[in-house]
Amino acid sequence: MYTGKVMEHFTNPRNVGEIENADGVGEVGNMKCGDIMRIYIKVNDQDVIEDVKFRTFGCGAAIATSSVVTEMVKGKNLDEALEITNKKVAEELGGLPENKMHCSNLAADALHKAIEDLKSKRNQK
Amino acid sequence: MKKTYLDHGATTQVNPDVLEVMLPFLGEFYGNPSSIHSFGRETKKALEEAREKVAAGIGAEPREIVFTSGGTESDNIAIRGVARALQKKGNHLITSAVEHHAVLDACLALKKEGYELTVLPVDEYGMVSAKDVEAAITDKTILISIMMANNEVGTVMPVAEIGKLARERGITFHTDAVQAIGLLPLDVNDLSCDLLSLSAHKFYGPKGVGILYVRKGAKLDVFNFGGAQERRMRPGTENVPGIIGMAKAVEVVVADREKRAARISSLRDKLIQGLLKIEDTKLNGHPEQRLPGNVNVSVKYVEGESMILSLDLKGIAASSGSACTSGSLDPSHVLIAMGLDHQLAHGSLRMTLGTDNTEEEIDYVLEVMPEIVARLRSMSSVYTGSKKE
Structure with missing residues (x-):
């Protein structure tokens, strides 16, 4: 039911972990649905995402989308990062089963939340 | 494999x-x-x-x-x-x-x-x-x-x-x-x-x-x-x-019901005891009034489908009551009716044994499960670390 690329990311997920003193942290999902994704970002002074990590509780699709979104966003600036959508994440994985498109395909949302978090922290300064 | x-x-x-x-x-x-x-x-x-x-x-x-x-x-x-x-x-x-x-x-x-x-x-x-x-x-x-x-x-x-x-x-x-x-x-x-x-x-x-x-x-x-x-x-x-x-x-x-049920029960008990040695696990279902072949445990901090996929990569076929595997957006109605919280319901793992299973197979499952759980917990957004550390 999953593509080879989904299974590859599930088996060898990229950028697992946390970033201490991250510039932005975004969390989406809830335990009722069974998926909770958290993404940490670190940007340099040119607003380029230098480091990104994730932690995810969830199914194969949740883990693979989290992993691939970190790969897609690394080295991108914030504007480019905001152009990444859940749909693009799924495409990058060669597609997801239909029933996973809405419940487990939230990694881009987590990324966007991390960017929002970063911006709101800046506004407070 | x-x-x-x-x-x-x-x-x-x-x-x-x-x-x-x-x-x-x-x-x-x-x-x-x-x-x-x-x-x-x-x-x-x-x-x-x-x-x-x-x-x-x-x-x-x-x-x-x-x-x-x-x-x-x-x-x-x-x-x-x-x-x-x-x-x-x-x-x-x-x-x-x-x-x-x-x-x-x-x-x-x-x-x-x-x-x-x-x-x-x-x-x-x-x-x-x-x-x-x-x-x-x-x-x-x-x-x-x-x-x-x-x-x-x-x-x-x-x-x-x-x-x-x-x-x-x-x-x-x-x-x-x-x-x-x-x-x-x-x-x-x-x-x-x-x-x-x-x-x-x-x-x-x-x-x-x-x-x-x-x-x-x-x-x-x-x-x-x-x-x-x-x-x-x-x-x-x-x-x-x-x-x-x-x-x-x-x-x-x-x-040959009695003989077979007794043999399957003893494999079941071995599997249950082994799985419960993994930290933060819980047996679902009755400890005694239980089908000879049924093992159902909840593994805290990890989701069921990711366990099933990981086991499948090791050649082991099992199932789960998580939403992802129940074919709906909700986890198993059985586990929820028993009062399990959503995390434990999503983290359930069912292994049902039969005539063809052997003790070696149970040993193999018990050998690979701790690694699988540790790997998924290391990725988990809700895992707070081992109590033993």
Whole structure:
């Protein structure tokens, strides 16, 4: 039911972990649905995402989308990062089963939340 | 890679002896049992012999056996049939929150049609209480349907006691025994049931064929119309090869039940004990009143489907009650009815053992599981670290 690329990311997920003193942290999902994704970002002074990590509780699709979104966003600036959508994440994985498109395909949302978090922290300064 | 099958609750491998008796009926003996010529007479004779074998296996009379397409159809014919046939007598049905969807959804559909429905709760082990059944009975109660053993958590229900309660009050009692045959003692008279559902592929028979036991005198309306097969309760040309195979499967599993159940139970206990050594795990279902082959544990901080995928990569077949594997957005209704929180319900892992499993396979599972859990926890957004660190 999953593509080879989904299974590859599930088996060898990229950028697992946390970033201490991250510039932005975004969390989406809830335990009722069974998926909770958290993404940490670190940007340099040119607003380029230098480091990104994730932690995810969830199914194969949740883990693979989290992993691939970190790969897609690394080295991108914030504007480019905001152009990444859940749909693009799924495409990058060669597609997801239909029933996973809405419940487990939230990694881009987590990324966007991390960017929002970063911006709101800046506004407070 | 060596493959380890621990999903016998989903389906089982056809027993070689079962396959052997089926083959002639997929070849040489193809007559329609309803035909009066020699081709028909040959298969008719085999069909009736199969009926006798099945009946003998569950303590019934041959004429009380209705061949169906499987457990789901048996449950539907029974529940809808009784509700309709007895609607002049009453309109109240009793079932439990942990029934298979074939029973639960059939009852809920009847509720929509205007029947009164009591869905009994279960305790933390998934057990239905006979006292609760008794308390729910009204003078309008026409049907009680409680499963013999739960398919997800393996809890064995007090069906003989419930059957007795129903019998004393003249209420029709149906039990879904799909998971029980060949593992628990099963005699329709000991259970005092009027209707009982079975499915061949759960006990080393072929898919697409099942049994509805209908006690002599039980009243059922029918919903499908056609020929006179199966006393009109299940019209349509019989699945002859399937039925022949199923009868053989009944014979096989009933004959060596005790020995097999004891062997499977000891593997089950070893697997349970090993899995519970992993930190933050919990057994789901009753510790003693449990199907011999059922293991169900919740692993905190990880989600079920990711465990199933990880096990599959190691050649191990298991299942889960997580939303991702239940085919809906909600986790298992059984685990939620038992009071598990969503994390533990999503983190459930079911391994169901069968005749073919070995101790080496259990050792292998116990060898790979700690690594799988540790890896998934290291990725988990809700894992807070080992207490031992």
